[in-house]
Amino acid sequence: MKKITKKQPWKYLFWLGPFLFMVGFTAGLVSGSWGLLPLAFMIPGIAVIIFWVVWQSQQSRWWASRSTQAGTNAVVATLAILVILGLINFLGVRYQLRQDLTETQLFTLAPESQELVRRLPQSVKIWVFDTNQNPQDRELLENYQRQSSKFQFEYVDPQSRPGIAEKFGVKEYGEVYLESGNKRQLVQSLNVNERLSEIKLTNRLQQLTNSTVVKAYFLQGHGEHPLTGGESAISQAVQGLTEKGYTVEPLNLADKLQVPNDAVAVVVAGAKRGLFDAEVKALQNYLNRGGNLLLMIDPDTDPKLSPLLQEWGVRLDNRLAVDVSGAGVGLGPAAPIITDYGQHPITKDFGKGISFYRLARPIEITSVAGIQSTPLLQTKPYPNSWAESDLQSEKLEFNPDKDLKGPLTLGVALTRKLPATSNPIPTPTAATTPSPLTTPTTTQNQATPTPTVATSPATPTLTATTTSLPSPATTPATEEKSEQSPKESRLVVFGNSDFATDGVFQQQLNGDVFLNSVTWLSQQDQQPLSIRPKEPKNRRITLSTSQANVLTLSSLLVLPLLGFLTAAFIWWRRR
Structure with missing residues (x-):
């Protein structure tokens, strides 16, 4: 018989x-204050539990048993897994890693949007006055917010918060406003058919954060593309500049004979x-005083700009650029497809993107002291592309005696350093003596060497120098103040203007080439140069009635019957 021992009641004091x-923990949790009273209960309770564990271990030596060791290992392994999972979740919240696997990167901001938000000079906030939070719109706003803590957004019900709605002048549900400091601007109005657009939001961010007013002038009067609607108009290009904060105005040099002083860039489009001669001289004077010029000159045209181009080492070839690789995508041989871009801020983010130029002429570049040149657009090597001289032939074939082998340069960007002057942009008046900048002299011709251009077909020679070019007109006053930082004039030349016209501007990277060129020319360093945000492509498949019937029969009848016949054949072989 087992010896019956008398129970010791003090052993049950462990439950105290x-x-x-629990008393102290509950008191602190309910009151929300972990003061003296909750601690007065919790500390003795913890002390009793520790004392009981130590006493039990001394009495039974349970830690030496195999079951205790196995249990301890299980507890340690469980705690280790929980700690690892906790660390993974912490790192996942702290450092997010997102991968967009869609073909058109629908859930990723364009590089231009990312760079703009990261460089925000001050905090901005998006106010969406709507009761429903569309998941697509919210995802787009969260993508912006991930780029910078200065970007915030908030959904507001105009009925529940009428004060805020009245401050913004909200008229209907779905209006989206952008606020930065004391500035407020309407982004767009949302509805069932129109969701929040990255293009509109990025453009509004640029306009709101850029306080400077920049003007781009388009030369008119020589058959250039019209700015408004009409045949071969460039209204979409003008709208793109306006959305980026530019003020676009036409320019007629025959009336003024001088480029306005507020022009950040002048565009000659086709x-x-x-x-x-006086107009060409006005453009030369504009460049000599630190101006920026974009020339888009089509084949079989002569705008009489050779004197200006020769100063910069640029020659326009009269032959036609031919690219036979475009036939597979519906473009003829006279529409070169460009996938090779120069290492330049205008094209740095294009990668292997596509742009095309219908009826383009090659450009030859020669070395000129003080001018740095960078090819922007390069066609494919021969035999895919060449410069065709016989434009009357119905079948384009390479003639080694007259034609020029590819690759061909269709666009080039050039810069020229100019010493600073006390009066950066002189304003001539009728009562004053004409400035040397506006009077042609032999000194200017000597200061700017004219390149020797080879007339025989040859591969263009591309060089880049950093030697400073003497000022076209130097006076003692400017020499005394030469300590100012030098200015820079910029020139971009394309052998085509069709890529910026309506209908073609929004295809592939054509619009990006134009907008980035103007942005780089205007020397607006606060504006990022990159690919503009794109709208999602429509990937819906439209089927006719017969196609829908074939798809239905194949999925409900043909495929099951094929599987049944395959199973029957396998059974018969194994029988």
């Missing part, structure tokens, strides 16, 4: 520890007739 701890 958990009881005291002039078909020659400019007067």
Whole structure:
């Protein structure tokens, strides 16, 4: 018989520890204050529990048993797994890693949007006055917010918060406003058919954060593309500049004979007739005083700009650029497809993107002291592309005696350093003596060497120098103040203007080439140069009635019957 021992009631005092701890914990949790009273219960409870564990271990030596060791290993392994999972979740919240696997990167901001938000000079906030939070719109706003803590957004019900709605002048549900400091601007109005657009939001961010007013002038009067609607108009290009904060105005040099002083860039888009000598001289003077010029000159045209181009080492070839690789995508041989871009801020983010230029002429570049040139657009090597001289032939074939082998340069960007002057942009008046900048002299011709251009077909020579070019007109006053930082004039030349016209501007990277060129020319360093945000492509498949019937029969009848016949054949072989 087992010896019956008398129970010792003091052993049950162990339960006093958990009881005291739960009393103190509950008191602190309910009151929200972990003061003296909750601690007065919790500390003795913890002390009782620790004392009981130590006493039990001394009495039974349970830690030496195999079951205790196995249990301890299980507890340690479980705690280790929980700690690892906790660390993974912490790192996942702290450092997010997102991978967009869609073909058109629908859930990723364009590089231009990312760079713009990261460089925000001050905090901005998006106010969406709507009761429903569309998941697509919210995902787009969260993508912006991930780029910078200065970007915030908030959904507001105009009925529940009428004060805020009245401050913004909200008229209907779905209006989206952008606020930065004391500035407020309407982004767009949302509805069932129109969701929040990255293009509109990025453009509004640029306009709101850029306080400077920049003007781009388009030369008119020589058969250039019209700015508004009409045949071969460039209204979409003008709208793109306006959305980026530019003020676009036409320019007629025959009336003024001088480029306005507030012009950050002048665009000559497809002039078909020659400019007067005085107009060409006005453009030269504009470049000599630190201006920026974009020339888009089509084949079989002569705008009489050769004197200006020779100063910069640029020659326009009269032959036609031919690219036979475009036939597979519906483009003829006279529409070169460009996938090779120069290492330049205008094209740095294009990668292997596509742009095309219908009826383009090659550009030859020669070395000129003080001018740095960078090819922007390069066609494919021969035999895919060449410069065709016989434009009357119905079948384009390479003639080694007259034609020029590819690759061909269709666009080039050039810069020229100019010493600073005390009066950066002189304003001539009728009462004053004409400035040397506006009077042609032999000194200017000597200061700017004219390149020797080879007339025989040859591969263009591309060089880049950093030697400073002497000022076209130097006076003692400017020499005394030469300590100012030098200015820079910029020139971009394309052998085509069709890529910026309506209908073609929004295809592939054509619009990006134009907008980035103007942005780089305007020397607006606060504006990022990159690919503009794109709208999602429509990937819906439209089927006719017969196609839908074939798809239905194949999925409900043909495929099951094929599987049944396959199973029957396998059974018969194994029988």
